[in-house]
Amino acid sequence: MQLRATLITADPARLEEAVRFVETDARKLVEGEPGNLGMSLKVNSTLGVAVVHSFWVSADAMRESDKHVRSTRETAADRASGTVSVETYRVASVVRVAPWASGGGVRVTRADADPSQLDTVVAAYEDTAVPWLTETAGFCGALFVAQQRTGRTVSETIWSDAAALAESRSVAAAIRVDTAAAADLAVRGLEEYSLLFSTVRPVPAE
Template sequence: MYVRTSEVRGDPTRIDDGTRMVREEIFPAVTGMDGCVGMSLLVDRETGRCIATTSWESEDAMRASADTVRPLRDRAEQVLGSTSGSEVHGWEVAVVHRDHAAPDGACARLTWLSGDPSMVDRAIDMYRMVVLPQIQDMDGFCSASLMVDRAAGRIVGTAAFESREALEATRSAAASIRTGVVRELGATADVEEMEIAFAHLHVPEMA
């Protein structure tokens, strides 16, 4: 499985307009394309940052859709009031574990890691054996995933929780886990916390 992320910073006051467009226009159009299996949208209402993710059965299907998807992305940028365009990345899905569906009001913590490409396989093993067993026991846990860009040495782990309160309550424990992972891999890390505005990615269990 592969996913494409489109990261855009728009006008915070237009987040609801953008979410509505994703739900009513972009989601039906994208999931009608060959090989697409779903879509999700994460938003930060304070900064206007949004991350739209589409899931694909294969890397070929993801790449073949690039030109068809571009006009939809342009339209979303307009609705969101973005003046800087989107940053687009393709990822291999390495791990997915779902305890239950994310309810309304759910939030996610995204941990972005960058390092030498040779660390990617070690990072996947560490996520499966060390990170996932700990975060799935946290109160309010819904699901977790790990996506990798092997060539660039980039990784993003996403952990979804039932509410903003549940997410905030796990910050200290997540920071402790992250410190150990970064030290072991020799990587650098950035963290974001975002609202799950739309969750229909439909990626199968890959734990």
């Protein structure tokens, strides 16, 4: 499975305009493309940031879709007086123990790995982080994606609501330390969002 991640940074007062466009027009167009496996949208309204994920059955399907959906990114950014950037990843690991529902909390951890060791990194993540996460109250699922060329990785944990997200911060900090040590990861960023919707279908990772 492949992932296209679109980051929109906006005027917080106008973020809602971009969100409405993504939820209606953009979502209908993207999910109608051949090979699409669903979308998700999460926001940090205070900062004026929205992250759109679209999931694809293959890299070819993702590339082919771009010529048809590229304009939606520009429109969303224009409506929010913002900027837009895009990254693509391979979905390396997916865990789902409860629905990824609207109102959920999302924690995003960005880290760099040795590109030649990504298979080992994924195995370490699944052996170290996932068992601990599944025992934590409010945990709904996790997504781990990577870029083979750069070694850039992004892990997302999805929580039942904002309260569960907040309550998990100490546990998440301990998990980051252990996982970074086990997988030889350099953590580069930490973000939190509110999940507005997720329609990604439970297709096994590659």
